[in-house]
Amino acid sequence: MPGKKAEKTRANWLSVLEKHKHDADAPGSEEYWSPRLDCASRDELTAIQNEKLAALTPFLYENSGFYQRRFDRLGLAPTDIQSLDDLPKWPVVDKSEMMADVQENPPFGTYTTHDDDLWAKRGWMMFSSSGSTGVPRPFRYSQIDREYWSWANARAIHSFGIRPHDSMFICAGYGPHVFAWGVQYALAKMGVACIPGGGMNSDMRAMIVERFKPTVITSTPSYALHLGRVMEEKGMDPAKSSVKTLFIGGEPAAGIGNTRQRLEDLWGARLVEFYGCTEVAPHSGGYSCPASEAGPGPVTTHLMEDFQIWELVDDETKEPVPEGTRGLTVCTSLNSESSAQLRFLVGDYTTYTYEPCDCGRTHVRAVGAFAGRADDLINLRGIKMYPVQLEQAVRAVAGVGDEYEIVLNTNADGLDIMTARIEHAEQSAGDLVANEIRSRCEIRADVEVLALGTLPKTEFKAKRIRDERGD
Numbered sequence: 001m002p003g004k005k006a007e008k009t010r011a012n013w014l015s016v017l018e019k020h021k022h023d024a025d026a027p028g029s030e031e032y033w034s035p036r037l038d039c040a041s042r043d044e045l046t047a048i049q050n051e052k053l054a055a056l057t058p059f060l061y062e063n064s065g066f067y068q069r070r071f072d073r074l075g076l077a078p079t080d081i082q083s084l085d086d087l088p089k090w091p092v093v094d095k096s097e098m099m100a101d102v103q104e105n106p107p108f109g110t111y112t113t114h115d116d117d118l119w120a121k122r123g124w125m126m127f128s129s130s131g132s133t134g135v136p137r138p139f140r141y142s143q144i145d146r147e148y149w150s151w152a153n154a155r156a157i158h159s160f161g162i163r164p165h166d167s168m169f170i171c172a173g174y175g176p177h178v179f180a181w182g183v184q185y186a187l188a189k190m191g192v193a194c195i196p197g198g199g200m201n202s203d204m205r206a207m208i209v210e211r212f213k214p215t216v217i218t219s220t221p222s223y224a225l226h227l228g229r230v231m232e233e234k235g236m237d238p239a240k241s242s243v244k245t246l247f248i249g250g251e252p253a254a255g256i257g258n259t260r261q262r263l264e265d266l267w268g269a270r271l272v273e274f275y276g277c278t279e280v281a282p283h284s285g286g287y288s289c290p291a292s293e294a295g296p297g298p299v300t301t302h303l304m305e306d307f308q309i310w311e312l313v314d315d316e317t318k319e320p321v322p323e324g325t326r327g328l329t330v331c332t333s334l335n336s337e338s339s340a341q342l343r344f345l346v347g348d349y350t351t352y353t354y355e356p357c358d359c360g361r362t363h364v365r366a367v368g369a370f371a372g373r374a375d376d377l378i379n380l381r382g383i384k385m386y387p388v389q390l391e392q393a394v395r396a397v398a399g400v401g402d403e404y405e406i407v408l409n410t411n412a413d414g415l416d417i418m419t420a421r422i423e424h425a426e427q428s429a430g431d432l433v434a435n436e437i438r439s440r441c442e443i444r445a446d447v448e449v450l451a452l453g454t455l456p457k458t459e460f461k462a463k464r465i466r467d468e469r470g471d
């Protein structure tokens, strides 16, 4: 059972969140779900963030063993971190720290503010990171989280222009992954109809699109590509289907021009994007707006600042970088009963702008959206590149199939080499792809050209990099 002090800090935390809850149940206007919050001035947003932050640190200290130990180890008191200016005192939290915590305190770890008592009183759902890169990290959420979460997602989905006359087909497995569930609950709040697409293969999903005519498809970009191709194989034309919007999450897509174009052409639809992660932003952290693609510049993605504090830090020093400088995303989660987090390193590269957006929303924007996690960085003979750069390069060549694979291995001379395995009808495409890779990544790659349809089809998250290098 939590102590009196822990109960008091929780009650205070929840009362601060309640105070800044506006337009929670219905949209405040046609354009903005919450005009008051979505279009708040910078001063108002800062005041909200500071007030929540001051309530957050004692709440974390009293309700999370992980945070209490970390404060003590750093020689900091919760009162040392009360405002945005104080944040740099707290070194960013890395997911490896959470993994170590789970290993020491199985099965849930102590990095959340959700314990067995809360789970019994008002538990809602447990989600988990995939565990593909280590120990799975579970996150239990409460009924209060469900309420805040669906509200935040409704604000973001409203920003996409999705309204009750739409209907959404959610192509996801409905496992313990946050994305589909968060969307599902938001739609219920918005009064938007949906078709849950769990437990179906792609043939069945293609038939659903054809027969029941949803206007929105929700999936990863890899899956939207896959489903479109399955429809084509069945003699259907996705571009002539009822689908007008591709609502993408789970992998970057909006900021990868060639991938976005390929998807938009295939479906004859526009692409909008959700950005978040299981740890701090199970609801939408980032979301497209009507002005996301306006103008000749790169796409931009808003970040919901009354719900979270979004910083960018240098990839080496982990110190904050100035506006307009590229850095890694760091998120302080300000609106969760169960997973409030202080400066979690989400770790995607982007650049921020605080310039006003044509849509009227005032929240900070990630310019060029997101380009992949820092963990995914490829280092080949000292040359560093991201999978998205390779994706851009491969897809810059006309006629290249949807599937491709990048293999890293060590040749007989002990030299690390890269081979791109692509699909194309013409062998000569190999040189074009090699040139694109050389000009974008400054590295020479061998290119193997395979007949179209040779590589296995990707369904959900694409794993396109195969690293077989020796030590």
Ligand SMILES: [Zn+2]
Residues within 6 Å of the ligand: 289, 290, 291, 292, 302, 357, 358, 359, 360, 361
């Ligand atoms: Zn905007």
